[in-house]
Amino acid sequence: MWHEAVGAICAVVLAAIGVLHVVWGFSPWPARDRDELASFVFSGPEMPSRTPCLAVGGALLIAAYGVLAVADLCPRVGPNWLYHVGIWVLASALLLRGIAGPLLNRGAGRRFARWNLIAYSPLCAVLGLCALVVAQ
Template sequence: MVRTVVPMVLTIVLMAIGLLHFIWAFSPWPMKDAMTFTKTIGGSDDGKMPPAPSTVLVGLALIGGAALTLMVNESIPAIGPDWLRLVGMYGLTVVLLARGLGGYFMNSGAASEFQRLNTVLYSPLCVALAALSGIVAAAASRR
């Protein structure tokens, strides 16, 4: 299960969230407008979409994390030395955990819709992804 289900779930979710960030760089989808988007996903109530370059970079980082997961799990051909991929996997774990736990501090001053979704969905999802990433990293360390 550690070599099959955990990495695949992590990869699929990271890819999906990464692709959403690419969409969000150019569109407020699935929200009807930028104001609704920023209140629920962006955290502010000013209606100003996050800058496209930074949103694309987040998307690239998430998709890179998905590819790294597959490389560490030996599901796709690997690039670079084993130790560097392993450091990257632990780094991914730390970043996801920091977003998950630190996300609760993002609620201060944020739009109420974002606060609610961040508390019940965004931050817990990041903590769960950090746990999956840590499992993949630990399993690869033992090989």
């Protein structure tokens, strides 16, 4: 039961973040412009172009599907080993981003650094732990 509940919550959050990245490929919402958006969500001086935003958004949406599939909440398409490897890669990447996230604050603006410490890095760490629960 925990396996499925944690998987569902993790997948919903990953999908929401993925959709947000796709939106950022086309719009600076909820900011006024791309410079303001970058000051909150990116450690660099300006927001990445459409292609990286869409790539990250697509990867997060695929990860959400993978979590649902590993949690047996939707059918799997393709070999089982791919899901096994995928969930461990996802968990590792999210945990690494969560733990090493403060290193991204070097040279970053104040807004990003603050949000990274209080929201982005902890969220990545929690999602990584959730992916580990689903992987078990």
